[in-house]
Amino acid sequence: MTSSENSPATQLASVSWNDDGLPVSKQFDDIYFSTASGLEESRYVFIDGNQLTERWQQLIPGSGFNIGETGFGSGLNFLAAWQLWENLETTESCQLHFCSVEKYPLSPADLKQALALWPQLSKYSDALINAYPPQPLSGIHQLVFNQGKVLLTLYFGEAAEGFSQFAAIDKAGEKVRSLINAFKCANGTRAPYINAWFLDGFAPAKNPEMWSHELFEKIKMLSGKNTSIATFTVAGTVRKGLQNVGFECKKIKGFGRKREMLIGHLPANQTFPVSDITSQDEALEKKPSLLTTQLSTKQRRRSQNENSWHLISTPDNKNIEHCIVIGGGLAGCHTAFALAQKNIAVTIIEKEPSLATQASGNRQGVVYAKLSPFQDPLSTFNLNAQIYADHFYQTHNFYRNCGDQCGVLHLAVNDRQQQLYSEFAKRFQGNKAFVQWLTREQCQDVSGLKSHYNALYLPTSGWINPVKLCRQLSQHPLITVKYYQDITTLEHNGSWHVSNASGQHICQADAVVIANAFYAQQFHQSQHLPLKHIRGQVSHIDTDLMPTQVKSVICGDGYIAPAHDNHYTFGATFGLNDDDQRLRHSDHTENLNKLKVLSPDLDGIDAQVKPDTLSGKVGFRCTTPDYFPIVGPVARFEDMTQSFALLRKKAKAVIDEPGAYHQNLFCNLAYGSRGLCYAPLSAQLLASLISGDFLPIERQLYRYLHPARFLIRDLMRNKV
Known part of the structure; x- marks a missing residue:
């Protein structure tokens, strides 16, 4: 387990702004989009180059379309594709999934400034800016728009590694990886593939590391029958790289003053780069024992603990309806x-x-996960889940209709939490919309109660009524x-x-x-x-019995949420191997003791309120x-x-x-x-x-x- 100071984090893009107000990458000394018309170039090169309008007009209702992109940059290509998708009647019941990688993501401030250049896209850019992941967060981030009809899956990090994550393939031998992808994927019923590629990014001469043979292999691995590609460049590195993995390419007229650009597709018999397996149908006729293909000793060492147990053995390409x-x-x-x-x-x-x-039947539940600066798997999942949940409840109006996006305070109740929470806040110090480190005085301003402790504050989180x-x-x-x-x-x-x-x-x-x-x-x-259940009891107290109003959720050893239906909800107890479904006065007492520790304003609450006067609920949490x-x-x-x-x-x-x-x-x-x-x-x-x-x-x-x-x-x- 390593702290954020010792773990690799995504490096933000270093951006300058030229005399025309356009963003320029300091890392690559190159512009993000055309000085003539970046939006028109995006439409010409990537949308027209992949014939998306014509292809989308022929979509079957209820189907989907996947786009892969190298170099998310300002997100201009995504917004252009999203706008066209929304404006076509044939896509109304379909899903667009846009998968993109970016090694040096723009900061939220730079993203907002760059997209302000395109006011005609403000409907889409505002939604993107609102959902954009906090920085610096490496790895995959999936953003949901238009009630799930448009998905954006971003990978912040190296392009080839990102596409490996999308493909869900292992780091074993090349033939084994191909066979795994042919037989089945980590995705349960069938392996997804990209329908069209936007090969964007800075010019190969200025960013040669991205345009590697490994990248083209990953692009091939994620492609299917007649997957198309389009790119602004005709550089030999790109053209030959695509041809070497099986794409057929040709040059066409470029945008504006650019003489040429490149388009192409993957023929049906070039889906899998394995000499003795030339099509998916043939691959599926092979027995799973093919996966025991010979590996070198070095490859076997590298693939230890990366066995294929998580993959489905018999593919079922029938759609689940x-x-x-x-x-x-x-x-x-x-x-x-x-x-x-x-x-x-x-x-x-x-x-x-x-x-x-x-267990889901409490009056109020907090959108809460244990946040940590560590980047171990559980901490990573907790962070991803917290970000995804807050965005989900906000964009679907569930915070407004079923709860309150009032903010959540995570009190640092001991020295260890003080260290960890403050380090976590420091990691995201440029993203106050996501998290803030508050002093005791600032906590009072947020919650309405005096505080014994400093706290980690999530302003976009809150509580929900689960029912x-x-x-x-x-x-x-x-x-x-x-x-x-x-x-x-x-x-x-x-x-x-x-x-x-x-x-x-x-x-x-x-x-x-x-x-x-x-x-x-x-x-x-x-x-x-290996499931186990833990008994939990929450308590309810009339608002008239509380000495002061609570304005935000406060979490410490216990928690309390703002008033709902003239009651405050607080708790909760944890009882392993306890099957008692009855409300217990002793558990109300325990909850009152946890409550008074949250604030000096509540120090005497246990003396003023009798446990036998409280209502509450018993639930049984399922855990592993x-x-x-x-x-x-x-x-x-x-x-x-x-x-x-x-x-x-x-x-x-x-x-x-x-x-x-x-x-x-x-x-x-x-x-x-x-x-x-x-x-x-x-x-x-x-x-x-x-x-x-x-x-x-x-x-x-x-x-x-x-x-x-x-x-x-x-x-x-x-x-x-």
């Missing part, structure tokens, strides 16, 4: 909403008479809900059939998502998952031993242990075989006490897996959420 989601809490409703946004019909099956009655949220999520026209249905049996026979305890058939669909917390263990397919949620395909336990049995004897053995999974059976579980924060990103991840879309997080980080991770770890420790 209908999915059952078992569980109507935060996990289930978020999953259903994310799937519906990808044009997949969903049936939520809930055993209670209404949604969000169990209202689940109701609104489930109102999507592609979502239906069945109540009073306690599912106990899942059976697959061409499609999935779900039945209740009486054996009554309830529903069938192409796929099933198990999202019913620790009740997932009642299904034999998922009973091996490693505190990550569980998101992805459900493993076939016996087959998986057999395929990876060698790990019992040699934990670092290289087994280039895919995992064994139930066809189209997935789960989304174990958020612990961070459901409101984890749910949006986890649901988007799962929807991307099911629909065969590019993932919203890095490939390696996905492994930490993968349901099979516990089984693999237990094999390596010889526990199963």
Whole structure:
């Protein structure tokens, strides 16, 4: 575990502004866009060069289109594509996914100044600026626009590495990587590919490192039948690099005074760069044992701990049109909403008479994750989830309709937290819209209460009423809900059939998502998952009994949220292996003791308020031993242990075989006490897996959420 000071962070672009007010890169001594007309050049080179207008006019309703870009820069190409996409009637029910890489991202201030040059795009640029990731954040960031109809997936870092993350391929041998991509991808049902490439970026003469053979290999790996390319340059480095990996290219007239530009496409028989496999159909006829292709000793050392257990062994390229989601809490409703946004019909099956009655049924929940300057996997996921959740609830108006974007204070209640929180704030010191470090006096200005401590402040976060949220999520026209249905049996026979305890058939669909917390263990397919439940009790107090008004969420050892329906919600207790569903006065006392520590204004609250006068709610949180949620395909336990049995004897053995999974059976579980924060990103991840879309997080980080991770770890420790 390393701190942010010792970990690589994205270096921001160093920008100057010329006499015409145009941005110029100091790193590469080159302009970001044409001094004549950057927008018109973007449309000519990339939109017309890839014939996007004509291709988009022929799209099938409900389909998608993926664009890949080298060099996000100011985002001008993305905005131009988004504008055209929105203005075509044929794209109304389709999804545009724009994937771009950028080694030196613009700061939010520079991005705003650059895009101000294009007032005709302000509708789109304002949305981009509002969603733009805090700096410096390396890795993948997925931004959602137009109710999920437009996705922007950014990778801040090296271009070739970024496209490796999009492809979800491993660092093993070249043939193994190709076969993995041919057989299946980390994306559950089918591997996504780029339909059109915008090969942008600074001129090859000024940025030769980006235009490498490795980059062209990654572009090829992410391309499919008749993928097109367009680029402003005709430099031999680019043209030959594309031709060497199988693209057919030709020069055409360039924009304005530029004499030439380059366009091209990938022929159907050039999809996979493996000498004995020339098409995907042929690849799929091969047996999975092909994945044990010979590797050099050096390659085997490098690929240790990067086995292919997370990949699907039998590809299913049939589109999933209908999915059952078992569980109507935060996990289930978020999953259903994310799937519906990808044009997949969903049936939520809930055993209670209404949604969000169990752990998701509190009056108020805080959009909270434990933030840290460390860049270990859990800290990285927490940060990504926090950013994604706040943007999700804001853009979909859920903060306004189901809660309050009032800001959240993370009190530094001890010296260790003081150090970590202040370091975290320092890391993002140029992004006060995302996070701020506040003194005790400043905390009082924000919360309305005096503070014992300094604090980390997230001004765009807040609280949500989970019940209202689940109701609104489930109102999507592609979502239906069945109540009073306690599912106990899942059976697959061409499609999935779900039945209740009486054996009554309830529903069938192409796929099933198990999202019913620790009740997932009642299904034999998922009973091996190491789920545990923690009892939690929150307390409610009348607003008249509080000495002062609370204006923001305050989190320390406990928490309190601003008033809602004439009550304050505070807590909460944590009881492992405690099944008591009754409200307990002793837990109210514990919550009152936590409350009074949050502020000097609340020091005497436990003496003024009697525990037996308080109302509250008991819920049971579902969690895992490693505190990550569980998101992805459900493993076939016996087959998986057999395929990876060698790990019992040699934990670092290289087994280039895919995992064994139930066809189209997935789960989304174990958020612990961070459901409101984890749910949006986890649901988007799962929807991307099911629909065969590019993932919203890095490939390696996905492994930490993968349901099979516990089984693999237990094999390596010889526990199963």
